Amino acid sequence: MKVLVAIKRVIDYNVKVRVKADNSDVDLANVKMAMNPFCEIAVEEAVRLKESGVASEVVVVSVGSKSCEEQIRAAMALGADRGIRIDAEDGPDSLSVAKLLAKVVEQEQPGLVILGKQAIDSDNNQTGQMLAALLNRPQGTFASEVKVEGEQVIVTREIDGGLQTVALDMPAIVTTDLRLNEPRYAKLPDIMKAKRKPLEVKAPADYGVTVASKLSLVSVELPATRQAGIKVASVDELIDKLRNEAKVI
Amino acid sequence: MTTLVIAEHDNNELKSATLSTVTAATEIGGDVHVLVAGSQCQAVADAASQLAGVSKVLLADNSVYEHQLAENLGQLVVSLAGDYSHILASATTTGKNFLPRVAALLDVNQISEVIAVVAPDTFKRPIYAGNAIATVKSEDAVKVMTVRATAFDRCATGGSAEVVSVGESCDAGISKFVGEQLTVSERPELTAASIVVSGGRGMGSGENFELLYKLADKMGAAVGASRAAVDAGFVPNDMQVGQTGKMVAPDLYIAVGLSGAIQHLAGMKESKVIVAINKDEEAPIFQVADYGLVADLFEVIPELESKL
Numbered sequence A: 001m002k003v004l005v006a007i008k009r010v011i012d013y014n015v016k017v018r019v020k021a022d023n024s025d026v027d028l029a030n031v032k033m034a035m036n037p038f039c040e041i042a043v044e045e046a047v048r049l050k051e052s053g054v055a056s057e058v059v060v061v062s063v064g065s066k067s068c069e070e071q072i073r074a075a076m077a078l079g080a081d082r083g084i085r086i087d088a089e090d091g092p093d094s095l096s097v098a099k100l101l102a103k104v105v106e107q108e109q110p111g112l113v114i115l116g117k118q119a120i121d122s123d124n125n126q127t128g129q130m131l132a133a134l135l136n137r138p139q140g141t142f143a144s145e146v147k148v149e150g151e152q153v154i155v156t157r158e159i160d161g162g163l164q165t166v167a168l169d170m171p172a173i174v175t176t177d178l179r180l181n182e183p184r185y186a187k188l189p190d191i192m193k194a195k196r197k198p199l200e201v202k203a204p205a206d207y208g209v210t211v212a213s214k215l216s217l218v219s220v221e222l223p224a225t226r227q228a229g230i231k232v233a234s235v236d237e238l239i240d241k242l243r244n245e246a247k248v249i
Numbered sequence B: 001m002t003t004l005v006i007a008e009h010d011n012n013e014l015k016s017a018t019l020s021t022v023t024a025a026t027e028i029g030g031d032v033h034v035l036v037a038g039s040q041c042q043a044v045a046d047a048a049s050q051l052a053g054v055s056k057v058l059l060a061d062n063s064v065y066e067h068q069l070a071e072n073l074g075q076l077v078v079s080l081a082g083d084y085s086h087i088l089a090s091a092t093t094t095g096k097n098f099l100p101r102v103a104a105l106l107d108v109n110q111i112s113e114v115i116a117v118v119a120p121d122t123f124k125r126p127i128y129a130g131n132a133i134a135t136v137k138s139e140d141a142v143k144v145m146t147v148r149a150t151a152f153d154r155c156a157t158g159g160s161a162e163v164v165s166v167g168e169s170c171d172a173g174i175s176k177f178v179g180e181q182l183t184v185s186e187r188p189e190l191t192a193a194s195i196v197v198s199g200g201r202g203m204g205s206g207e208n209f210e211l212l213y214k215l216a217d218k219m220g221a222a223v224g225a226s227r228a229a230v231d232a233g234f235v236p237n238d239m240q241v242g243q244t245g246k247m248v249a250p251d252l253y254i255a256v257g258l259s260g261a262i263q264h265l266a267g268m269k270e271s272k273v274i275v276a277i278n279k280d281e282e283a284p285i286f287q288v289a290d291y292g293l294v295a296d297l298f299e300v301i302p303e304l305e306s307k308l
Ligand SMILES: Cc1cc2nc3c(=O)[nH]c(=O)nc-3n(C[C@H](O)[C@H](O)[C@H](O)COP(=O)(O)OP(=O)(O)OC[C@H]3O[C@@H](n4cnc5c(N)ncnc54)[C@H](O)[C@@H]3O)c2cc1C
Pocket: A013, A037, A038, A120, A178, B199, B200, B201, B202, B203, B225, B226, B227, B228, B229, B240, B241, B242, B243, B244, B245, B246, B256, B257, B258, B259, B260, B261, B262, B263, B264, B267, B277, B278, B279, B280, B283, B295, B296, B297, B298
């Protein structure tokens, strides 16, 4: 069984993004970039499936500019076998990405497709579900456990009330939550080896897809900032403030 | 212009997130219909029919919708979509699960976690863990969006909409519900509570969370946690507050032994009053706290509990 993993290059999760002075967008100039943390978890899960003999090959795909080849190489250093980059400007819309991924799935015929549950830049949380719908396949979103059993994959999902388990016919789409696994660090020899692994570059036109969205960004603002607060010296003072100043207890 | 709101429920009870989503629908303007899809869920439809501003409730009562499986629910909503200009669901794990399927099948993007309606085609939503707010405009024929409950007041009740049954039985037949492990708690629901007490890695263990449960019970509060506390196994995942957990905006949020990472702040900084208790005076949580107490939580939490 082949596993396909979709990865996105995003701002490093430790960086607090700035808004451009003209409010046209956020400012990503000279900002540290990285693989979306949920995508790292997706790669790790796929590599573990290969190590345990369930999967035979791990293919990673990313839609974006040349710079996201850095993240594809990083995924290959973690154990993915080959990579595909579909050339597009950075930050393509989710529906276009889902349409492109659907074409890749048709070509590659994986048994399982693993995505992150959410990209930490757009915070969209929708690409995996869209891909599943376009392919008319089942989805196990927000996964904290994935087990392949015969022709099915059993997925435990993190939901608002606790945990839910579903059984999905394969091929299936899974999106990862933080607890699914802890990604490994790449070792130097593996980073060297990854440079020689195959990386194919495609254009959306190769798949007959146009990357375009009817959703446009009007402006970007900073969120309302909170007034600086005060320090209290004791529990008594805290209770007094909450009762008589804030009036919340 | 008519908006369809998909109700959030557990087949017995209509969840309060739906009331906030109906408010968002009302702000868009035009008629508002609510779809209740579930199994043996007449009571939910009756509750939905009483929401102010709702003119019609569609009831799809069929065992294939019992567990809100995205594959089945997505098909159902798409089969009804023709009549609507906007399709809304709450940004809960249920809404986030099925609604993007609807969007893809209608060939549109979903607008996720809407926090304000600017115009019927223009909305505000947080991006980058809430560190920026984007205003987006959609030229799609139908606007499909999830709504952040904490950003909209709950609608009033007292309406009396008609309830009509929709017969479609959409069973994709490719996924099956196996089971669930739901957290049972006597405390208020995290996203609906007016006071939330949250603990972080500083709590040290699951047993130590008892300190927070006692305090919460005295205050009628819900208990939340940071991701670090969840990852360490102190508490279950459904208690996580933050960018990738639950969004809360209570009147009072008490953060105990948590540092205030940007991902955590994303989930709670809209709270009206924030209290931080942390022994490290440099902890970033103090930057958003109205009242900060630099102290060892193991000393001050029992004291606070006894003095309230
Ligand atoms: C993609 C991604 C998504 C994430 N999503 C979320 C999310 O949704 N929600 C979330 O919370 N996190 C999230 N995180 C994790 C986040 O980055 C932080 O790691 C996490 O919030 C830290 O939790 P903490 O504050 O409990 O732990 P720490 O940062 O370790 O802080 C513990 C604090 O406790 C204090 N302390 C210790 N002992 C005591 C004591 N006795 N008395 C008083 N204070 C004490 C310390 O001074 C310290 O400030 C995410 C991370 C990633 C990569």
